[in-house]
Amino acid sequence: MSTNPSEQNQSEYWIKARAPELYINPLPVRIWHWLNALGFVVLILSGTQIRYTNLFNLMSFETAIKTHNWVAFAVIANYFVWLGFYLFSDKITVYHPELNMKKFFTRAFAQIQYYSFGIFTGERSPHKVVPHDKFNPMQSITYQIVMLLVVPIQFITGIMMWDIKRFGNAIEILGGIEVVNTVHVLIYIFFVSFTLVHAYMGALGKTPATHFREMFTGYEEEH
Amino acid sequence: MKVGSTTGDSAGNDRAELSVLTMLFICCMLFSGVLYAQETAETEIPATEIPAAEKNAEPAVIEDARAATEDSQVDVTSRLEEILKNNTKCLRCHNRDKSKLLEDGESMSIQVHREEYLSSAHGEVSCVSCHEAIGNRKHPSKSTNITINSEREYSVEMNDSCRNCHREKTTQYKGSVHAALVAQGSTKAPVCTDCHSAHAVETMENYQAVTGLPCKNCHESIFNAYSDSVHGEARINGNTIRDTHIQSPICSDCHKSHEVTALGIGDPLRTTCIGCHENVVLLHTQWLPNAGTHLDIVSCAVCHAPFAKRKFDLHLYDNVAEVPVVQKEGAEPLQQQLQAIANEGGIGDPLEIWKQRSGMGQQGQAMDISLRSRMEVMSGVAAHQIANKSFAVRTCDSCHEPGSRQRQNVTVSIPQADGRMQSFDADREALSTVDAVKSISDFYALGGNPNKILDYMLLLSLLAGFAIPIGHFTLGKMIKEKMDKGEQ
Numbered sequence: 206m207s208t209n210p211s212e213q214n215q216s217e218y219w220i221k222a223r224a225p226e227l228y229i230n231p232l233p234v235r236i237w238h239w240l241n242a243l244g245f246v247v248l249i250l251s252g253t254q255i256r257y258t259n260l261f262n263l264m265s266f267e268t269a270i271k272t273h274n275w276v277a278f279a280v281i282a283n284y285f286v287w288l289g290f291y292l293f294s295d296k297i298t299v300y301h302p303e304l305n306m307k308k309f310f311t312r313a314f315a316q317i318q319y320y321s322f323g324i325f326t327g328e329r330s331p332h333k334v335v336p337h338d339k340f341n342p343m344q345s346i347t348y349q350i351v352m353l354l355v356v357p358i359q360f361i362t363g364i365m366m367w368d369i370k371r372f373g374n375a376i377e378i379l380g381g382i383e384v385v386n387t388v389h390v391l392i393y394i395f396f397v398s399f400t401l402v403h404a405y406m407g408a409l410g411k412t413p414a415t416h417f418r419e420m421f422t423g424y425e426e427e428h
Numbered sequence: 429m430k431v432g433s434t435t436g437d438s439a440g441n442d443r444a445e446l447s448v449l450t451m452l453f454i455c456c457m458l459f460s461g462v463l464y465a466q467e468t469a470e471t472e473i474p475a476t477e478i479p480a481a482e483k484n485a486e487p488a489v490i491e492d493a494r495a496a497t498e499d500s501q502v503d504v505t506s507r508l509e510e511i512l513k514n515n516t517k518c519l520r521c522h523n524r525d526k527s528k529l530l531e532d533g534e535s536m537s538i539q540v541h542r543e544e545y546l547s548s549a550h551g552e553v554s555c556v557s558c559h560e561a562i563g564n565r566k567h568p569s570k571s572t573n574i575t576i577n578s579e580r581e582y583s584v585e586m587n588d589s590c591r592n593c594h595r596e597k598t599t600q601y602k603g604s605v606h607a608a609l610v611a612q613g614s615t616k617a618p619v620c621t622d623c624h625s626a627h628a629v630e631t632m633e634n635y636q637a638v639t640g641l642p643c644k645n646c647h648e649s650i651f652n653a654y655s656d657s658v659h660g661e662a663r664i665n666g667n668t669i670r671d672t673h674i675q676s677p678i679c680s681d682c683h684k685s686h687e688v689t690a691l692g693i694g695d696p697l698r699t700t701c702i703g704c705h706e707n708v709v710l711l712h713t714q715w716l717p718n719a720g721t722h723l724d725i726v727s728c729a730v731c732h733a734p735f736a737k738r739k740f741d742l743h744l745y746d747n748v749a750e751v752p753v754v755q756k757e758g759a760e761p762l763q764q765q766l767q768a769i770a771n772e773g774g775i776g777d778p779l780e781i782w783k784q785r786s787g788m789g790q791q792g793q794a795m796d797i798s799l800r801s802r803m804e805v806m807s808g809v810a811a812h813q814i815a816n817k818s819f820a821v822r823t824c825d826s827c828h829e830p831g832s833r834q835r836q837n838v839t840v841s842i843p844q845a846d847g848r849m850q851s852f853d854a855d856r857e858a859l860s861t862v863d864a865v866k867s868i869s870d871f872y873a874l875g876g877n878p879n880k881i882l883d884y885m886l887l888l889s890l891l892a893g894f895a896i897p898i899g900h901f902t903l904g905k906m907i908k909e910k911m912d913k914g915e916q
Contacts, residue, residue, distance in 0.1 A: 255828075255874055256874070258824075258825050258828055258829045259825075259829050265824075265825075266823075266824035266825050266828055267717075267824050270717045270824070271717070320900075321903075322907065325903070325904040325908055326907065326908075326911060366718075367717075367718070368718060368720075368721075369718050369720075369721040370720035370721045370724065371720075381798070386874075387879065387882065390879075390882050390886075391882070393886075394886045395889065397889045397890055397893055398890065398892040398893035398896070399893075400893070401890075401893030401894060401896075401897065402892075402893060402896050402897065405896070405900070405901075
């Protein structure tokens with residue numbers, strides 16, 4: 206159900222009026238998500254330009270480096286918007302609604318089945334989206350690994366390479382700049398496919414635009 | 429009495445004769461004495477003539493002579509006159525065009541041009557101050573049986589006499605690459621007289637003029653490169669560094685005049701440039717990402733000699749002592765050691781095996797050696813072709829582009845015990861293999877050395893990024909079609 210529709214402006218009311226909706230993605234999450242998405246695209250493009258200078262000529266190497274550095278710091282700052290929101294709100298439950306591994310794996314398997322077959326036959330998703338449990342088990346585990354492990358590692362290795370001299374000792378401990386760079390590149394490679402698949406999955410709503418629209422408005426149509 | 433009187437008269441005559449004879453004797457003695465003294469003065473150098481200060485290896489230059497004078501209350505002018513007088517004696521013979529046959533069959537000119545010597549920086553120094561053996565009456569001759577084997581050997585021997593006055597400079601020279609080469613038996617490495625000449629010794633100011641540099645005698649191609657460089661042109665034109673009276677650098681400003689060093693790996697070279705270009709770090713930081721690292725691992729000439737060929741130069745680095753590994757004196761060259769290990773055909777990186785066999789590092793501690801790389805120019809000539817900064821390379825692609833020309837030149841350099849760098853070509857694949865991650869963990873050039881496996885992984889990731897959605901979408905379509913057919 207929508208929340209307090211009388212106070213919404215006309216357009217939002219019109220959106221909500223079409224079907225029962227839940228306020229799933231609060232403003233900080235939406236700001237973080239879209240800034241992060243834009244940042245990731247720029248970082249992947251500038252990173253590819255840096256690594257493969259002669260593959261395409263989107264921008265000069267110098268511009269690519271500067272763009273990559275500035276956008277990376279913006280993405281890092283933005284990360285703390287996400288982290289701060291979930292640490293200091295009760296919404297943290299969206300990532301860990303229930304600490305029951307058996308139940309988790311059962312639900313994850315059901316979710317895989319749904320994405321493999323049921324989604325095409327018009328079945329309902331086994332996961333019911335509610336504000337405090339918005340992720341299905343597959344999303345939950347993936348986003349936790351990405352946001353709490355992969356992304357921080359990418360930030361750390363990136364910061365180290367941003368000023369190799371300043372972080373020389375830390376780089377040395379990790380095995381040298383070539384090791385740090387290889388880790389950074391591996392994560393970049395992962396994010397190339399992750400971003401594409403993530404965008405595709407976003408198009409698997411009722412219509413291809415449904416989830417994108419939901420991520421802008423914050424309201425999700427009740428499944 | 430007549431006899432008596434005669435006797436008396438003859439006795440008086442005898443006395444007169446005796447007096448005349450005595451006078452003549454005394455005159456003869458005085459005359460012969462004067463002649464003897466004059467002769468002695470002309471043929472001998474009295475032992476007392478060589479000042480005690482000189483004999484005890486004290487400076488014989490005029491300043492020191494004055495200092496000695498103050499102590500001993502001897503008149504300076506008379507001492508100087510005495511030195512010049514004695515030098516004149518030497519020059520009486522040595523001013524002539526004469527040569528001496530040496531033991532090696534060659535002849536050596538022993539001519540000293542009077543005017544050249546007297547107008548030289550040593551013009552007021554006595555000959556025997558340097559030629560001490562001659563001062564001790566051992567002038568090389570058949571009678572003294574003192575011989576000279578070769579001109580080179582004599583020059584090397586004479587180097588020690590410079591120390592009598594120029595102790596600090598000769599000590600610096602002893603630590604130079606030139607002295608190391610002389611000690612190794614080089615017949616070309618310069619001794620003092622090769623740069624300063626034996627007798628026409630110039631004052632310091634003359635060596636600081638571009639035309640007076642002795643370095644070009646051996647390093648002509650490098651000197652020519654310097655002359656055409658921004659440094660050389662500014663020096664020749666007498667330009668000073670802005671707002672200062674400091675002139676543009678000359679050879680000795682970077683390489684030192686006596687403690688001559690080959691500016692090989694890293695810090696010494698950078699420090700030398702930054703010694704004058706103080707704000708260079710700040711200026712680079714304003715536009716160059718990772719400026720500190722660039723300044724550490726890219727030699728200044730790589731960008732500031734824009735037409736120079738470049739290379740990746742690998743060297744072994746002792747992480748504990750924090751210095752490049754130097755070839756131990758007398759040990760088998762490192763290149764041969766590594767090659768021998770590689771030839772054994774065993775499993776593993778030759779460098780790792782070498783480290784295990786070597787056991788301990790230079791400082792006697794556990795070995796912690798890694799392979800590091802620097803961007804260098806290909807030759808010493810190129811290193812001196814520094815252009816005006818407006819021509820400096822600022823296109824990052826020239827280094828960070830995969831397959832760039834620079835990447836195709838990879839060398840391994842090992843500093844020798846004497847300070848010179850020995851470089852040999854390395855396999856260019858050394859920088860782009862999986863092993864390189866371990867071997868050259870301290871080196872990385874963005875975009876310059878993509879690991880092929882990572883490239884394939886990226887391609888795979890990109891394919892997966894498109895294949896998964898396309899596959900999933902196609903699967904969905906097929907299922908729907910099948911269901912539609914089933915319904916029909």
